[in-house]
Amino acid sequence: MKKRSPLIYEFGPYRLDMAECRLSRLGKEVTLRPKLFDLLAVLVEHRGQMLEKDDLIHSVWSETAVEDNNLTVSINALRRALGEDNYIETVSRRGYRFAAEVKVTSGETATDMAVPSAFVDLEPPGGAIPLHSHLYLARDTDKQFYTAMARGDSIVLIKGARQVGKTSLLARGLQKAREEGVAVVLTDFQHLTATAFETVEKFLLTLAELIADQLELPTLPHHTWNDFISPSSNFERYMRREVLTRVPSSLVWGLDEADRLFNFDFASEIFGLFRSWHNLRALDPSGPWHRLTLALAYATEAHLFITDLNQSPFNVGTRLALEDFTPDQVAEMNRRYGGPLRNEVQTRRFYELVGGHPYLTQRGLYEIVTRGIDLAAVEEQADQDEGVFGDHLRRMWVSLERDASLCEGLHLVLRGQPGITLTHFYRLRSAGVLSGVSPQDARPRCELYARFLKRRLT
Template structure:
């Protein structure tokens, strides 16, 4: 598919490439796209559109254009306003791209849309384009807001619905905001229309210009405040505070809430390293407290080597931690009977001294639950947890009937638990914690002041894999150092940052493992693209290094692939 714009783009690119003796591979490397995409650009095809951030990189870093020559290049490439948004000034106040879209079923539709567009063009903060059909797809893909003009007549037309549906699909894909405006009050908006529009406002075109200006300005101000809230930077490491503006809700948040409200006995929060398990658990704890639960929190990461020496040492440390939280007068050693097994002693103490005095429901939240899996006594611990689950059905009068256990972990339990029938990991409600998708990454970007351009989000997703810690770490560094995304990629090649510390830690963890089994597996994966066993794949996935399946493994993100490939080459 070609167009005059596509052909013009191709001619301009070829001219500058010939002038500078620049190859297609140079364009691909600089912009981060595939060579096929570059080939499509040079053929004038729109299957891989040339985005604004690509044009800026080509102008400044590939063709080395400046002044009027750069401005002329941007105009020829179809981005006359891009000079306002060069990567070197990406932290400046950026203009909001608004597309005013109308159906043209009535003359008044065009008049109203034109009035709105002209009004916005007088404002310094908006770049405005007026469209009456979807013949300029690139315009919509670049839009921050798509303003759809409605009228009492057009709102019932099939043509408008088709147009609106197409705009909605584009807005969803590009994380744009789609709003509707009307010159007069719409008495009855069809459900299929209102479902597609996030907001419908009535702005009377017959009012004086000042009132219209105030009304539309107020609407956009509300939207701007909603989607571009002010922020203060926070520490990236560790669990995200409950009041943080940087927490992004995912499907796992809703799953946790549903399972908890349903009264499930065991909630299994599973995810790779640094994916946000502890942050989710913290929000679950907060929800439990607000629902009247008494919360007991245990982090196995805090247990010392002495605490993990034997089953008895572990259970005593566990019980003492709960006794401290509840300020109990009787500690486990005082009622511990050597004639009983450690499991029986611990079970009786929990029932009689921890659960029985508490009349309300109890949430036992355990973080880093898989830390004990490598120890010989882990089967006894988890089989006891399972027995508490069974008691909810077998012994309704048991205090365990009021107990819910939430376990956060990374490792596949079946790799360590010998008797899987005694494991709580196959009876609880599983809540997988996944990396961010494009929409969630877009929300995080908005929390950081939309420092990434819309087109950069997809590349950023590929680079980080949507890994929450990586995503926050990079965006945080970009804001602190006042760097654009492309400048940041250049910066980290020659400077130590929190990101480089993170990568070095991955290599360190691989090298510290006994027998270097995982390090050998990574080297083999880099060489062949395969992982030889499900066990090794599960361990690498739990470590947060690879994703996919044992049949089709892949690096979790391009950053890990590039770094580990270079390190182990």
């Protein structure tokens, strides 16, 4: 049986005791079916985060085939059990978020391990790390990013595999720019709805409207859009006339999850536009383009999608690569979690298991601390569906199994055989599944992935 966390969560008049599987309101028990309790537990543990529908289904109904409608019915039942307060928010077409403020306390079962004094303040890993969190570990790339932003570089590229920390770094760079009096806008491509990507005109008009909203500009894009010129020309004119002219300072535009754009036919047109603004710094020195910095965070190998290098912003500007944690950085993360790994031998074993993967490092340490388990227990169940990394591994597998050719390439790597194509290698490396500099050097990103994928594919 999966061991319950010893934590107790309190929100509003409610108290959620994880170890006892008990929800109470003002001391009176609220009866929930087991799956409703599990659903509430997942939402509360990831409070403040948007959880995809598929992730919730895999977390709660991992051994059962369940459709979206079952999740919807369960969410509605949970809302009724909690009363009329808006504890659970719906993120349209994507998932749900537990929105209430939550107080965390430790249960009586967590007594036999080194617990940090800030134990009750540990935020669950996943998504961007809060700006002032002591769990954010700065790397050499941070200083390089801040320096490029301070210089006002035209384009700053943050590249790295999935869950390596790109969004957290981007958030800190944008915050430093704000503190320096620079205007900042942020576009997260993952937050855009499918309709925004239907045509290049809809996409650019959406971007312009979002920029206008964040900067509170008086002239809205749809009031100036001209049907006689192209969408790209409309967008560039709006940026020149209404954005850069009206903003008194320099402007940093952060674009997160830029990879999503690669899936659309007009991607080259958009990225070509960004490249042209870089060129305009030299071609139009009296223009406003020297006051604009684009900061793009992405994982995918851009050259797989943009064949004309003269139309690519990914080979100009400042290029930064975020890598996995080093052994010393994993040791530092262990210290920040209160030292649950008790010596250098344990730290090395843990590093070899997760390979310095930033998310896995934090997830593993968080689970050791909050569940009151030791490293041996983590190692024993690490690659199991119900282990401490189970949710993460299942999400990775769901994504991989959709592409049989990708799985075959991965199978070759796991067997130590040559033959994986260059495209499949780059796709798997961008997805954070493989490491290496070439197909000949391809290997699983960490021991945990190797164990899990061998069990799935062989």
